[in-house]
Amino acid sequence: MPKYKLIYFNLPVLGEPIKYLLHYGGIEFEDVQIKDRVNEWPKIKPTMPFGQVPVLEIDGKRYPQSLAICRYLAKQLNLIGKTDLDQLEIDGLADTISEFRKLFSLYYREPDPVIKAKKKESLENIEVPYFLDKFEEIVKNNNGYFHGGELSYVDFFFVGLVGAFNALLDKDVLANYTNLKSLKDKVQAIPAIQNYLKDAPKPIFYQITSMKYKVIYFETTGIAEVIRLILSYAKEPFVDERVIFEDWPERKKHAPFGHLPLFEIDGKQYHQSIAVSRYLANLYGLAGNNLIENMELDAIVDTVNDLRIEFTNCLWEKNVPERLKKKEIILKETVPYYFERFEKMLRENGGYFYKNRLTWADLFFVALIPYMNLAVSDNILKENNFLLEYVEKISKLPGLKEWMEKRPKTCCLATLVAERKDS
CATH class of the missing domain: 1.20.1050.130 (Glutathione S-transferase Yfyf (Class Pi); Chain A, domain 2)
Known part of the structure; x- marks a missing residue:
């Protein structure tokens, strides 16, 4: 035989x-x-x-x-x-x-x-x-x-x-x-x-397609990326569904409040990226150890989100002179103001945002860097080596490194920014 x-x-x-x-x-x-x-x-x-x-x-x-x-x-x-x-x-x-x-x-x-x-x-x-x-x-x-x-x-x-x-x-x-x-x-x-x-x-092929988690967002990093980073860090499989702009008007009708991202758990949809991220942070050991710590972490995340909103307002400003003005303020005033304080926090906490350890606040900040760079067509870390090294350190963590290497490079906002004569 x-x-x-x-x-x-x-x-x-x-x-x-x-x-x-x-x-x-x-x-x-x-x-x-x-x-x-x-x-x-x-x-x-x-x-x-x-x-x-x-x-x-x-x-x-x-x-x-x-x-x-x-x-x-x-x-x-x-x-x-x-x-x-x-x-x-x-x-x-x-x-x-x-x-x-x-x-x-x-x-x-x-x-x-x-x-x-x-x-x-x-x-x-x-x-x-x-x-x-x-x-x-x-x-x-x-x-x-x-x-x-x-x-x-x-x-x-x-x-x-x-x-x-x-x-x-x-x-x-x-x-x-x-x-x-x-x-x-x-x-x-x-x-x-x-x-x-x-x-x-049971083959891994089936495990991939029977995942209980699904992240639904546009073809970009943006506010959904922190969810993707937390799941990747936790080595938790998820479906990364990216909605193209042409399909969004129809999809929008079925979104709970007409917004993305959405997060699905066993088919049930949840909205609001920060709420989702907070839930996952608690699930995977990236949150605080008590109510006070969670309040302090929430404050850090909300502060980083305030910074993100400044970039979003600039990105979607239709009036060119006004957009240029907002961009100048962001680069010359807003970014230095926030980064000075963020750097102080990191130095006081052993190279992390909170209590000398990795938390979802770190992932939230790192997740938003590509989006904020794109919004102003600039590298906002170029004049702050400390923050640049911090972002690189976090990006090399197991799970995050692999995700960042394999995540789609297509960005639905890149064309919008590239077509602007002022960018």
């Missing part, structure tokens, strides 16, 4: 149909899951035949390409039809499902939030109905299977990918497709598959 080893990420995507086939055939194999795509995968990638996974290792020799692997296993398990024409038809169906999957992959990997939102809309309204309508009809006409009224590897290939489709769109894509749903249930009810699914650890 050959010795099998399957190498893939801990995601229910291209490796899943292969696992279905291996379990269905009672084939023992070593399930090697790559869990760390940042540190672990770069070391493994050069050892793969074409720098990709999944890879099936058979007696020490590695074979790439998920469909090729599935076809190989299908032949071992008599799941590829009875004739060459059967195989041609089954392969054609599997290749079509693979093309369908690639549309999800293109959406998932899209780095630009605006383009990604459009791709998701297209998937949900055009591509998914188009393909699933056709798949539904095929299964209906083949007595509940994709081909010939009997089980073939294409059934495993499709059902193995459904979990990924559901996770990426955060819904049951088969909800309106009776025959496809019945096929999925039949395949997953096969005892060997049922046992695998029962004992298999």
Whole structure:
């Protein structure tokens, strides 16, 4: 009996149909899951035949390409039809499902939030109905299977990918497709598959899309960024939903008070960023230890917020001379006034805003720096090395560093500022 080893990420995507086939055939194999795509995968990638996974290792020799692997296993398990024409038809169906999957992959990997939102809309309204309508009809006409009224590897290939489709769109894509749903249930009810699914650890892919937290805000840092920073520092997963300006008029109708950000916990929405941040600070040990300490921290946060409001008033001032005047006052008077006092507080508290330790006041201030810089088209820290070093120190903390490196760079306010002749 050959010795099998399957190498893939801990995601229910291209490796899943292969696992279905291996379990269905009672084939023992070593399930090697790559869990760390940042540190672990770069070391493994050069050892793969074409720098990709999944890879099936058979007696020490590695074979790439998920469909090729599935076809190989299908032949071992008599799941590829009875004739060459059967195989041609089954392969054609599997290749079509693979093309369908690639549309999800293109959406998932899209780095630009605006383009990604459009791709998701297209998937949900055009591509998914188009393909699933056709798949539904095929299964209906083949007595509940994709081909010939009997089980073939294409059934495993499709059902193995459904979990990924559901996770990426955060819904049951088969909800309106009776025959496809019945096929999925039949395949997953096969005892060997049922046992695998029962004992298999829940993949991180599902954990990402079943997060209980969601931050809803525009494509910028702004007043929502402190929420994102607290969650990132706490290493608490969250959905970062960014609303484009074109969609806001319609979305605004459904916001509790017509404002963003919104914070969702298990689907229930909460508004007011400072209230949300205070709640999270208490939850994750970034608040005070008693009522007095919390009052003092609230005062610091509210003071930083007063400074933010000055920048906001400048940013949205339509009268150019008035905006220039506000900008000059901010840079020459407001910023020096506040920064002098902030620096004093930091020096007296061991490099933090309060009691020689990290609190949500620190994250609140650091979160707003990019927004305030943008509002006046300047680096407000350039003349204060102490505060600059403080911001850099906080930004390098575990959780925060990773978030700041990966957070979207697109900013909906950047175009507005760039188009202004006075900026």
